[in-house]
Amino acid sequence: MSSVPSIPAERLPELLRAMPKAELHMHIEGSLEPELIFAMSQRNGVAIPYASVEELRQAYAFTNLQSFLDIYYAGASVLITQQDFHDMAWAYLQKAKADNVVHAELFFDPQTHTARGVAMQVVIEGLHSACVRAGTELGVDASLILCFLRHLSEEDAFATLEQALPFRDKFIGVGLDSSEVGHPPEKFARVFARCRELGLHLVAHAGEEGPPEYVWTALDLLKVERVDHGVQSSKDPQLMQRLARDRIPLTVCPLSNLKLCVFPSLDQHNIRALLDAGLVVTVNSDDPAYFGGYVNDNFLQTFAATGLTAAQAYTLAANSFEASFADAGQKKRWREQLDAAFARFA
């Protein structure tokens, strides 16, 4: 689209909901709603230290990333069977469909499960079957990205990769998540090099709470194709130039940043500065069950707080397709759908 049609401000929320988009940064274990945690805890006989759904929800008052991760890993402990993994992913994919997500790349944390004795096959096949079902029943294209937990050793990451390789056709890439500060990207340089040889796509969380140096090393040592979060990059003008020049996408998660106190309020989020610097910014939900909203909530609340425009909405949706790991023909078709959606609002 050569120029984005002018759209009345009052129709912007409707447009944000209706426009097709890709979601590239969401942890499937972070989509587990309290109701589902309780249902699975009962059906699997796994005790959780909360008396009710309300009590669990009240615990969602985070001060930083670690305070969230402690509860997030506790929540994931109710997942035992292949059906559990399927049900969790299916619930998310139905919500994604309702938000007009046409393509989703789902992170999963196998070490959280294999460390409890759940087999890798149970995790991957449960999630993968939901992705296949989303394609046929919802028309949502979905794929999986295996994340290594960075608070664990690189040796553990290598063992996890070995366990996952029999299912190599069921995930498209690897990522790096969990506690960032004190666990720099270089800790995982060898396992990422191996994944690169295997033809896997590479992404990593960097610059969420950690310094710009972690973004540099994610790029130069891990050779990632996208940076998850990356919001701390704005502290380093040279890094901003590098990200813009190489069109390295940032998968930004505004409500996550708000809930984990990365920014004191949404109107102080730096998304506009990142866009103005020409970076390939995308909007995502990270852990929607914990951070108060799915991807459309992220768009709506961010636009309301920061005053971003319809032209910026177009850029963000177009960026989400560009930054995805889909093939070029598919990206072109989504871009045409995006243009058609904007034309309807003109």
Ligand SMILES: Nc1ncnc2[nH]cnc12
């Ligand atoms: N926001 C986040 N940062 C790092 N690891 C995560 N795992 C789930 N959500 C995460």
Ligand SMILES: [Zn+2]
């Ligand atoms: Zn994340």
